[in-house]
Amino acid sequence: MRYQNATAYRFLAPYLLIFAIFWVWPIIDSFMISFQATRTVPWRFAPTFNWGRLIGDPAFFNALKNTLLILVIQVPVMITLALVMAVLLNSPLLKARGLYRFAFFAPVVVGEVAYSAVFRLMFNLNFGIINKLLNSVGLPSVDWFSNVTPAMALIMIAVTWRWAGYNAIILLAGMQSIPEDVYEAATLDRVSKLRQFFFITLPLLKPVIVFCLVLSIIGTMQLFTEPFLITERGGPGGGTETLGLLLYRQGFRSLNFGYASAVAYTMAGLAIAITLVQLWLTREPK
Amino acid sequence: MATVTLNNVIKRFGVFEVVHGANIDVKDGEFVVFVGPSGCGKSTLLRMIAGLEDISGGEIAIGGKLVNDVEPADRGIAMVFQSYALYPHMSVEQNLSFGLRMTGNPKADTDRRVKRASEILRINELMKRRPRQLSGGQRQRVAIGRAIVREPQVFLFDEPLSNLDAELRVQMRVEISRLHKELGTTMIYVTHDQTEAMTLADRIVVMRAGHIEQIGRPLDLYDNPDNQFVAGFVGSPKMNFISGRIVGHDVHGVVVELAGQEKTRIAQPLTGAAPEAGSKVMVGVRPEHFGSAGEGDTDLVVRIDVVEHLGGTSFLYARTANGDDVVIQRDAANVPDASEITVSVRKSYLFDEKGLRLR
Numbered sequence: 189m190r191y192q193n194a195t196a197y198r199f200l201a202p203y204l205l206i207f208a209i210f211w212v213w214p215i216i217d218s219f220m221i222s223f224q225a226t227r228t229v230p231w232r233f234a235p236t237f238n239w240g241r242l243i244g245d246p247a248f249f250n251a252l253k254n255t256l257l258i259l260v261i262q263v264p265v266m267i268t269l270a271l272v273m274a275v276l277l278n279s280p281l282l283k284a285r286g287l288y289r290f291a292f293f294a295p296v297v298v299g300e301v302a303y304s305a306v307f308r309l310m311f312n313l314n315f316g317i318i319n320k321l322l323n324s325v326g327l328p329s330v331d332w333f334s335n336v337t338p339a340m341a342l343i344m345i346a347v348t349w350r351w352a353g354y355n356a357i358i359l360l361a362g363m364q365s366i367p368e369d370v371y372e373a374a375t376l377d378r379v380s381k382l383r384q385f386f387f388i389t390l391p392l393l394k395p396v397i398v399f400c401l402v403l404s405i406i407g408t409m410q411l412f413t414e415p416f417l418i419t420e421r422g423g424p425g426g427g428t429e430t431l432g433l434l435l436y437r438q439g440f441r442s443l444n445f446g447y448a449s450a451v452a453y454t455m456a457g458l459a460i461a462i463t464l465v466q467l468w469l470t471r472e473p474k
Numbered sequence: 475m476a477t478v479t480l481n482n483v484i485k486r487f488g489v490f491e492v493v494h495g496a497n498i499d500v501k502d503g504e505f506v507v508f509v510g511p512s513g514c515g516k517s518t519l520l521r522m523i524a525g526l527e528d529i530s531g532g533e534i535a536i537g538g539k540l541v542n543d544v545e546p547a548d549r550g551i552a553m554v555f556q557s558y559a560l561y562p563h564m565s566v567e568q569n570l571s572f573g574l575r576m577t578g579n580p581k582a583d584t585d586r587r588v589k590r591a592s593e594i595l596r597i598n599e600l601m602k603r604r605p606r607q608l609s610g611g612q613r614q615r616v617a618i619g620r621a622i623v624r625e626p627q628v629f630l631f632d633e634p635l636s637n638l639d640a641e642l643r644v645q646m647r648v649e650i651s652r653l654h655k656e657l658g659t660t661m662i663y664v665t666h667d668q669t670e671a672m673t674l675a676d677r678i679v680v681m682r683a684g685h686i687e688q689i690g691r692p693l694d695l696y697d698n699p700d701n702q703f704v705a706g707f708v709g710s711p712k713m714n715f716i717s718g719r720i721v722g723h724d725v726h727g728v729v730v731e732l733a734g735q736e737k738t739r740i741a742q743p744l745t746g747a748a749p750e751a752g753s754k755v756m757v758g759v760r761p762e763h764f765g766s767a768g769e770g771d772t773d774l775v776v777r778i779d780v781v782e783h784l785g786g787t788s789f790l791y792a793r794t795a796n797g798d799d800v801v802i803q804r805d806a807a808n809v810p811d812a813s814e815i816t817v818s819v820r821k822s823y824l825f826d827e828k829g830l831r832l833r
Contacts, residue, residue, distance in 0.1 A: 369559035372526050373620070377573025378547035387576070391563040 218449040226446035238450040248451065250426055251434040254340070255409060258430070259462075262344040263404045267397065269348065270355035275385070277356065278363045289360075292353030304417035307346050308333075336427030339419045343428050346414045351407065355400045362396030363389065398470050402463050409459040412436065431455045476537030476550065476627035476660055477502050478523060484531035485518050485684075493519055494684045495532065500628075500662060505654050507663045509671040509707070510681035516664045517632055519681075523662065524553050524630050537627055549628075552621035556633040558613045560605040566616050567601040570623050584623075591622040594656065595649075611642045618653070631663040635670065647673055668708055672696070680704050702829035705758050711789060713758045713823070714800040716774075720753045728832075730755055730824065734796030738774050742824050746833050749826060758823035761789065761803035767816040776800060777814050 197204075225234040242248050273292055276282060295303065311318050311332040319329040332338045366389065374384050390397075412432035415422045421437075422429030429437075431451060439448030478500040485493035493515040500506045508516040521527040523534055525546035534541050541549050560569050570591055574584040592598045595615045605613055614634055621629055631650070635643045651674055654661055665671055671678045672692045680687045680695065680703070688700045692708075699705035705713045718730040718740070727743035740757060749755070767773050776792035788809045790802040802817060824832040 367557060367559065369555045369557055370561060373553070373555065373559040373561075374573075375526070376524065376546050376551070376553055377576065377620075377624070379573060379576045383576055387572075388561060394563075 218445075218452060221446050222449035222453055224446045227442075227444050231446070238446045241447060242450050242454065247426065247429070247434060248431075248454075251422075251429045251431045254415075254422075254428060255411065255430045255432075257340065258344055258347070258411060259405060259408045262347055263401065263408060265344070266348045266352050266404065267355060267400055269352045270359055270400065271393075271397070273352065273356035274359035274363055275389075277360050289357065292356050294353070295350045296354045300413045301417060303350065304346075304413065307342070307418050311342055333419060334424050336424060339424060339428045343411075343414045343419060346418055347408070347411065351404065355404065358400055359393065359396055362393050366392050394470060398467065401466060405462050405466065406459050409455050409462075477535075478628055478660060478662065479535040479538075480519070480523070480532065481535070482532040483519065483522060483529055483534060485515070485522060485527065486530040491530075492684050493522075496686055498679055498686070498689065500660060503658050503660055505651075505661045505663065505674060505676045506679060507665060507671040507675035507677075508679045508681060509665055509668055510687075511707075512666060513683075514681040515684040516666075516679075516681050520553075520630055520632055520662060520664045523549075523628075524551055525549050526553075550626055551628045551630055552624040552626035553630040553632065554614075554617045554621050554634045556636055558605070558617040558637075560613060560616055560620075562605050565602050565604055566597060566608070566619075569605070569616055570619050573620070574623060587623040587625065588619075591619040594622060594653065595619050610638050611646060614638065614646060615649075618650070622657075627660065629657075629659055629661040631661065633664055633666065636665070636667070643670075650674060669710055672708065678708075680707060682707075699823070700831055702756055702758065702825040702831075705823060705825070705831075709760060711761050711801040711803075713760050714798070715825075716757045716759065716794055716798045716800065717796060718755050718757045720749055720751050720755060722751050723748065728824070730757055732757065732774065732794070732796070733798070734794060735774060738772050740772050740819055740822055742822060742832070744824075744832055749832065754827050755832065756825040756829075757819075758825060759800070759819050760821070761801045763819065763821040764800075764802045765818040765820045766808075767818055773816045773818050775814060775816050776802070778810075778812075781809060783809075 221231075222238050223233060223235045224231045225237040277285060277288055277292070282288065310316050313319060313329055313331050313333070316332075318332075323329060330338050332342045370388060370392075371384055374388055379387065410432050411430045415428040415430050415433050416436070419428040422433045432455070435448050435451045435455070438444045438451060478498070480496050480498040483493060483496045484491065496515075496519055498506070508519060510516050518527060522529045523536075525541065525544065529542060536549055536551065561572060564572060567588060570588045571584050574587065592601060595618060597612065597615050597619060600608060600612055600616070605616065608616065614637075617634070634650075635646050638646060647670060650663075654674075663670075663674060675692055677689060678692055678695055679689050682703055688695060688704045690698075695704055695708045699708065702715065706715065717733040719733065720728055721731045721739070722729050724741055726741035728741070728748045730740045730742060732738045732740065764774075774794065776794055778790050778792045780791040782789045782791070783806060786806055788804050788806050790804060790809070792800050792802060792815075794800060826832055
């Protein structure tokens with residue numbers, strides 16, 4: 189048995205080696221780098237240099253505030269929307285279900301740059317279709333890229349557009365795993381369809397909703413593409429800068445890897461903490 | 475309590491007809507079992523009575539009232555599902571009271587009904603548990619309890635015991651029988667297990683491929699089947715079928731020669747028109763209707779393959795000279811040692827080539 193295990197590990201060795209070098213080591217190394225002053229060469233060990241800066245850095249708190257604001261508003265809205273989409277997809281009355289399923293999932297596979305470019309065009313102040321639509325119902329044009337609030341709204345709209353369908357598909361799979369005869373029993377119990385949704389579907393879907401929430405929280409904590417490409421590097425004036433963008437700016441533009449590593453570990457720590465709190469809040473009673 | 479009347483009820487899925495004009499009268503307080511092999515349409519028929527499945531033709535009346543277009547909840551029925559269909563996130567108590575709470579039934583009345591159901595089914599101690607914390611038998615009790623609290627006119631059971639192990643099935647069978655006696659409510663029960671049907675039913679409806687083959691009391695079906703299918707389906711072990719040929723008539727009736735055994739002839743009295751000499755027939759013999767050599771009408775030589783001892787009774791699995799498999803029932807004390815024995819046929823049934831009974 190021991191010999192068999194050794195043979196198995198010899199076959200696994202090439203993968204494990206690459207995994208250790210390119211995955212495990214960078215994680216450990218970046219943690220160590222976060223305790224080094226990296227603004228000047230040679231790097232030197234200075235445990236409080238980056239972590240101390242983090243506590244007093246207004247740019248970090250601005251990025252944290254923006255990230256958490258997006259998290260608090262966008263994630264619940266997106267999950268609610270995904271739930272509505274999943275209910276519609278699950279309806280026996282819906283024709284061409286496969287087409288809708290594809291359409292809802294399609295944003296995930298569209299290239300990030302292409303979709304960002306299209307969003308920039310759609311929300312353009314002068315010729316974007318969104319402002320044209322607003323004007324057509326008598327509302328004034330909105331400068332989505334020059335003001336912080338519309339820019340944040342734009343980020344949230346874009347992220348929601350991209351990921352709502354993805355979550356809807358996961359929720360749909362969860363809904364379809366609820367046995368049909370539970371609904372039939374409820375129908376015989378004279379429970380209306382609406383009440384069936386709130387008293388049967390939602391409680392039984394809770395583990396799947398929690399799964400989607402966890403995925404979304406992790407995704408939002410790492411948010412980078414939209415503020416980088418759509419609102420042009422967290423514009424206007426850092427109004428949409430997220431932690432992901434701050435990390436990029438510090439690491440790859442200022443080449444301050446120590447501080448970037450500290451930000452990265454803060455992001456991961458926050459994602460884990462928020463997820464744990466959320467799992468605790470939505471735990472199953474024993 | 476109520477009667478249930480099915481008048482020429484048809485069910486089609488697209489162009490495919492699965493129930494071909496069912497006519498059944500279930501009397502007030504009667505326990506009727508729909509039995510048949512998988513896919514015979516018995517569950518579909520039950521679901522049509524419940525209103526969970528639309529009917530494609532015919533009429534269904536419950537308590538004398540036509541219910542074709544009546545919502546399932548308004549038909550005065552309660553249903554117990556094969557998979558129990560309990561609400562997994564609710565306690566037993568919540569499962570029982572859910573429907574009543576949702577419809578705004580007064581709390582005192584809901585509590586009274588839940589208490590009564592829990593007492594009838596002896597599940598008082600399980601009330602705070604979730605379905606996943608219950609055994610199969612306990613879950614089934616809760617499912618039945620949920621039906622009881624509705625105080626329905628008719629109980630519908632869709633293969634409620636098929637997910638249970640053999641021992642529990644026997645126990646629950648007795649409980650359902652006791653429940654019927656206690657409540658006196660009309661019950662319609664679907665199963666593919668003929669033993670369940672025989673032990674529970676006041677009357678059995680035997681179905682095959684969307685047709686009703688025969689309706690009758692359990693022993694009537696056993697003693698007097700209309701056709702070869704019913705004869706073979708009702709009874710365990712099954713009735714034996716030995717191929718034969720009509721060779722003539724004598725004072726006792728029509729004379730049948732068994733295939734492969736020219737000297738073995740069975741005379742069967744017929745009141746109806748007898749088929750012509752030379753017609754092929756099937757001779758049906760129940761396992762307990764084989765006797766010792768010389769005891770019955772005629773003797774038959776069989777080769778024994780396997781003997782099963784069940785205690786007081788033994789079953790001999792044997793084969794005739796023509797290759798027909800037969801099961802012979804014997805008292806344990808009366809099992810022969812020889813591999814080839816001669817048995818007599820004390821009672822037999824004749825079926826024509828279409829499987830219809832020759833009487």
